[in-house]
Amino acid sequence: xxxxxxxxxxxxxxxPVAVAGWVETVRDQKKVQFLVxxxxxxxxxxxxxxxxxxxxxxxAISGVSxxxxxxxxxxxxxxxxxxxxxxxxxxxxxxxxxxxxxxxxIAADSxxxxxxxxRFLDLxxxxxxxxxxxxxxxxxxxxxWWVEHGFIEIHTPKLMNSPSESRAxxxxxxxxxxxxxxxxxxxxxxxxAQAAGFGRIFEIADAFRADPSFTARHATEFTSIDAEMSWIxxxxxxxxxxxAILVAGFQAVVDKHGEEIxxxxxxxxxxxxxPFPRIPLAEALKIVAERGYVVPRAxxxxxxEGERRISAYVKEEFGHDFVFVTDYAxxxxxxxxxxxxxxxxxxxxxDLVYRGxxxxxxxxxxxxxxxLLDQVADKGLDPExxxxxxxxxxxxxxxxxxxxxxxxxxxxxxxxxxSIRETTYLFRGPNRxxx
Numbered sequence: 001x002x003x004x005x006x007x008x009x010x011x012x013x014x015x016p017v018a019v020a021g022w023v024e025t026v027r028d029q030k031k032v033q034f035l036v037x038x039x040x041x042x043x044x045x046x047x048x049x050x051x052x053x054x055x056x057x058x059x060a061i062s063g064v065s066x067x068x069x070x071x072x073x074x075x076x077x078x079x080x081x082x083x084x085x086x087x088x089x090x091x092x093x094x095x096x097x098x099x100x101x102x103x104x105x106i107a108a109d110s111x112x113x114x115x116x117x118x119r120f121l122d123l124x125x126x127x128x129x130x131x132x133x134x135x136x137x138x139x140x141x142x143x144x145w146w147v148e149h150g151f152i153e154i155h156t157p158k159l160m161n162s163p164s165e166s167r168a169x170x171x172x173x174x175x176x177x178x179x180x181x182x183x184x185x186x187x188x189x190x191x192x193a194q195a196a197g198f199g200r201i202f203e204i205a206d207a208f209r210a211d212p213s214f215t216a217r218h219a220t221e222f223t224s225i226d227a228e229m230s231w232i233x234x235x236x237x238x239x240x241x242x243x244a245i246l247v248a249g250f251q252a253v254v255d256k257h258g259e260e261i262x263x264x265x266x267x268x269x270x271x272x273x274x275p276f277p278r279i280p281l282a283e284a285l286k287i288v289a290e291r292g293y294v295v296p297r298a299x300x301x302x303x304x305e306g307e308r309r310i311s312a313y314v315k316e317e318f319g320h321d322f323v324f325v326t327d328y329a330x331x332x333x334x335x336x337x338x339x340x341x342x343x344x345x346x347x348x349x350x351d352l353v354y355r356g357x358x359x360x361x362x363x364x365x366x367x368x369x370x371x372l373l374d375q376v377a378d379k380g381l382d383p384e385x386x387x388x389x390x391x392x393x394x395x396x397x398x399x400x401x402x403x404x405x406x407x408x409x410x411x412x413x414x415x416x417x418x419s420i421r422e423t424t425y426l427f428r429g430p431n432r433x434x435x
Contacts, residue, residue, distance in 0.1 A: 001071065007041035009087055012076055017089060019044065020071040020097070022124060023064055033061045033091075036084065037072065040129070045084045046072060048091040057094045067100035067121070112421050119426060119435055127264040131423050134257050135411055139204055141252035142225065145245050151200040151227065156189035158182060158206060162385045169209045171220075182208035185404055187336070188389045190228035191365060194400040195392040200229040204407070212430045216419035217357055217409055221428040225410075228402030235338075235348040235364045238401040239324050242352065242362060243276045246322070253414070267416050270321070276352075277318045280327040284310045299332045308356035326350040335375040337363040338401075352405070355413045362403030369393040 003020040004012070021039030035046040050058050064070065073093040082088045106118045108125075115122040123129055143153070159173070159180045171182040186203055193201045207224040227245075232238060250271045253261075261269055279287070284302065285295055288309040295306040302310065302325065314323040328349045330339055337347040349363035366372050372393055376383050383390060411423035421427045426435060 003039075003071065005041040006037070006039050006044045009044060009076060009089075010078075010085060014077050015075065016073070016092075017076040018071065018073045019089060021069070022100075023066055023068050023070055026061065026064065026066070028062050033058060035061065035064075037070070037089075038124070038126075043084060043126075045082055045088040046074070046091050047088050048094075057091065060094050060096060061091075064096060065100045065102040067104060067124075068096055069098040069100075071095045071097055112419065116421060116427060116432065117435070123425075128422070130257065130260060130264055131411060131415060131417070132425060134253050134261070134415065135407070135423070137252050137256050138249040138411070139225075139407070141249045142204070142245050143202075145248040146200075146202045146227065149200070149241075151202050151229070152193070152198050154189070154193055154198070154201050154203050155205065156183070156186040156203060158208070162388070169211045171208050171210045184209055185224065186226050187404070190226055190402055191336070191389075191397070191400065192392050194228060194230045194365075194367075195395065195397045199231070200227075202227040207404075214430065216421075217406075217412070219408065219420055219424060219427060219429055222420075222424070223407040225405040225407050226402065228400060230398040230400040232364060232399055232401050235326070235350055235362060235401055238362045238364065238403060239276070239278070239326075239350060242360070242403055242405075243272070243274055243322070243324075247272060247274060250414070261415065265415055269414060272320065272322050276322040276324055277314050277320050278324045278326055278350075279310065279314070281325050281329070282327070284325050287313050300329055301332045302351075302353075302358075304357070307353050307358055311353055311356040321355050323353050324350045325353055330378075333363070335379040335381060336365050336372065338366045339375070348401075352403075354410065357409060357413055359409045359413070360403050360405035362401065364399065364401035367393060367397040367399055 001020060003018050006019060006021065009017065019037060021037045024036040024038045024043060027034040031050055033048045033050055036043050037046050048057065048061060072089060072091055074089040074091045076087065076089055078087050080086050106115050106121055159175065160183050161180060169184060173180050173182060185207055190201060203226045205224060206221055208221050211218055211220060227241065229241065250269065254269050254271055258269060261267060288295060288306050291309055291313065293305060293309050295303050297303050310323060310325065314320050327346045330345055330347055333347040333349050337349045340346040340348060347363060351358045352360040366375060369390065372390060373383060376386060408420035408423045412420050417423055
């Protein structure tokens with residue numbers, strides 16, 4: 001379709017132009033008709049003086065329903081008096097390409113569940129569409145950083161013959177004469193790339209958790225940002241890479257979308273300073289307790305309230321929105337996390353907490369097969385079910401580590417949205433499989 005994007009109109013001289021988009025508003029007055037037309041790039045005012053007795057165009061404008069897709073030919077005119085961008089298009093031809101039903105099923109104040117039922121309409125809202133423009137810019141910046149630093153992008157299978165971490169939170173699916181599992185994480189395949197000699201890899205792809213949670217930060221299908229790299233000395237190397245890509249991603253978002261984010265969301269996205277604060281878990285629990293909250297979890301991990309409390313402390317003390325909580329106990333970490341040589345009750349691992357919410361887990365991995373087997377046994381896992389994974393380590397694997405991070409959580413917190421339902425294109429949860 002021959003058309004000019006609305007965002008490009010202001011740079012053009014007055015004259016003939018063709019635009020197309022959805023009818024957002026209509027003011028059908030006796031002497032003149034006004035419309036606001038919106039496409040994927042912005043909105044513009046259309047105007048048409050009404051002839052006496054009406055004609056085909058004025059009748060079409062009078063009868064058009066909001067949300068209809070139309071194509072318009074007319075005369076572009078720059079006029080500072082026009083509030084919407086200082087330009088307008090005087091209509092010469094008006095073609096209804098696809099008419100909308102007259103009653104819209106959602107409104108600005110509709111509940112999130114109702115809006116998700118009609119997500120294709122919900123995403124016509126400029127603020128909601130901006131979320132996914134930000135997502136695109138953020139992901140691209142991460143990829144650029146990784147590629148420039150010698151990382152290889154991989155695409156791992158999402159159908160597995162055994163659990164990737166444990167049998168908890170697994171989706172099972174029939175697979176010919178056997179059972180397959182939807183991947184909870186690309187963890188094993190990321191580590192296989194280290195055995196293969198790739199050195200540094202990344203992946204941005206779907207992961208699945210059969211978690212019946214209904215919180216603002218959980219989903220059964222989500223986009224996981226993963227990276228792994230060889231020849232590290234400790235999890236500190238992983239954290240240094242992790243914070244560097246986040247700074248690159250945030251900087252790209254601020255540079256490209258900062259003004260629009262301020263206009264549509266009323267917030268200012270800030271690029272985090274390097275390095276991010278680091279606090280051992282035991283110290284974090286002590287700080288939270290001294291501030292009046294004792295984490296009730298029996299496993300010794302931070303709960304959501306504990307994460308909020310330690311983030312508040314970090315914001316007050318360091319002026320920072322991020323904090324690495326490090327040195328987790330072996331009892332609350334997977335079998336493949338490396339244990340500290342000086343204190344085997346601790347792992348060389350971390351959680352990254354952003355504005356009171358955990359967004360990522362990272363660690364140095366155990367690369368020695370004899371130690372891995374001991375840790376598998378210690379966790380009560382069946383080495384036969386992990387045989388294909390354990391095979392990697394029988395042929396020489398360098399010291400390595402990496403992380404997995406939830407994309408929707410990062411966007412939710414960056415843009416100060418209330419739920420990952422807002423920052424997921426099509427959300428999947430325990431009671432949602434549509435649209």
